[in-house]
Amino acid sequence: METDAREVAFFGRITAAFTHEMRNVLAIVRESAGLMEDLLTLSKNDSFPHKERFVRSLATIEAQAKRGIELSGRLNRFAHSTDEARVKIDLNQTLEQIVFLSERFARLKGITVSLIPYSESLPVHTSPIGLHMAVFFSLECCWDRMSTGGSIALSIGQKGSDAIVSFVCQGHVAVAEGTSGLLQDSEADRPIERTVESLGYRVECSATGPGLALIVPLDG
Amino acid sequence: MARYSVLLVDDEKEFVTTLAERMQMRGLEPKVAFSGEEALEVLEGHIPDIILLDLKMPGIEGLEVLRRVKKSHPQIQVIIVTGHGSERDKATALRWGAYDHLQKPVDINDLVRIMDRAFQKKADAGLLMSTGSAWTFPWQFRGLLGKREAKG
Numbered sequence: 125m126e127t128d129a130r131e132v133a134f135f136g137r138i139t140a141a142f143t144h145e146m147r148n149v150l151a152i153v154r155e156s157a158g159l160m161e162d163l164l165t166l167s168k169n170d171s172f173p174h175k176e177r178f179v180r181s182l183a184t185i186e187a188q189a190k191r192g193i194e195l196s197g198r199l200n201r202f203a204h205s206t207d208e209a210r211v212k213i214d215l216n217q218t219l220e221q222i223v224f225l226s227e228r229f230a231r232l233k234g235i236t237v238s239l240i241p242y243s244e245s246l247p248v249h250t251s252p253i254g255l256h257m258a259v260f261f262s263l264e265c266c267w268d269r270m271s272t273g274g275s276i277a278l279s280i281g282q283k284g285s286d287a288i289v290s291f292v293c294q295g296h297v298a299v300a301e302g303t304s305g306l307l308q309d310s311e312a313d314r315p316i317e318r319t320v321e322s323l324g325y326r327v328e329c330s331a332t333g334p335g336l337a338l339i340v341p342l343d344g
Numbered sequence: 345m346a347r348y349s350v351l352l353v354d355d356e357k358e359f360v361t362t363l364a365e366r367m368q369m370r371g372l373e374p375k376v377a378f379s380g381e382e383a384l385e386v387l388e389g390h391i392p393d394i395i396l397l398d399l400k401m402p403g404i405e406g407l408e409v410l411r412r413v414k415k416s417h418p419q420i421q422v423i424i425v426t427g428h429g430s431e432r433d434k435a436t437a438l439r440w441g442a443y444d445h446l447q448k449p450v451d452i453n454d455l456v457r458i459m460d461r462a463f464q465k466k467a468d469a470g471l472l473m474s475t476g477s478a479w480t481f482p483w484q485f486r487g488l489l490g491k492r493e494a495k496g
Contacts, residue, residue, distance in 0.1 A: 155362040
């Protein structure tokens with residue numbers, strides 16, 4: 125199914141609006157828990173049955189509200205990645221966001237994903253949602269061929285007018301016979317190939333070991 | 345400890361009344377308005393030192409309230425507290441004179457510290473013209489006043 129840019133932007137707009145509402149809900153939960161905590165502080169000399177459990181439950185509510193705020197914030201940023209068809213974005217920040225969004229998928233595969241940030245800000249003029257897709261599909265291409273317990277390390281480099289995102293796989297990686305690396309010209313590899321082609325990127329198998337290199341023009 | 349009056353403007357009634365109650369416990373003098381229109385009406389009778397202002401509200405939106413407040417009462421420090429802020433809104437709010445732009449939810453102790461700084465800035469500029477002392481409350485929670493000072 126092909127989705128056009130207007131549909132993606134609409135989806136992002138509605139999702140972003142709802143993440144804002146979720147923030148309001150979480151803000152109310154957090155303030156209400158905070159008020160109960162304030163009241164407990166005021167009555168610290170008093171004791172009542174199950175006070176310990178009450179305090180513990182309040183701490184749980186606060187911690188989960190905080191977690192929800194982080195998640196809704198991330199989802200909000202992701203939804204806003206559909207705002208502009210092409211825009212200048214910082215590669216470090218965007219990859220940090222994509223790694224966060226990928227963690228749940230990687231965890232279900234038993235794989236950990238980490239990012240070694242570039243030493244400085246590296247602006248890239250590209251489609252934000254397209255970059256998200258290209259990096260996510262590259263990660264998926266890696267973890268689909270890895271055994272549980274492995275890890276993928278992303279790092280960023282620059283060569284001429286391109287940024288290079290390297291995906292280095294550690295642990296057992298299953299490479300099909302007769303192929304030179306993770307890309308196997310199979311149906312499963314089509315999403316990444318179609319995505320990188322439409323964005324003007326390239327994806328290559330790593331020359332130094334199991335992994336991929338995603339080549340992103342700085343001014344695409 | 346700084347004593348000042350605060351007007352909280354937000355259409356999320358549960359949020360704003362709970363926040364006001366927690367501020368009251370910390371020795372502040374909050375008043376609430378549930379819309380931009382209501383906030384502008386309050387200003388006809390009382391001028392607070394600080395306004396905490398949401399951006400997206402039915403009727404007059406937060407940015408318009410900010411614009412009108414800074415035009416009529418430039419001495420009021422306005423802090424945006426919103427769950428809806430885009431980077432564009434943030435830039436506009438700061439350009440139009442907002443003291444700060446915060447994303448909801450904000451830790452109350454952090455918020456009070458920011459309000460203290462905003463009030464201090466106003467005091468340093470000799471702009472203490474508040475009529476907020478008219479906003480009185482029947483009780484104070486000394487325990488939380490101590491907590492605020494200790495964390496302050």
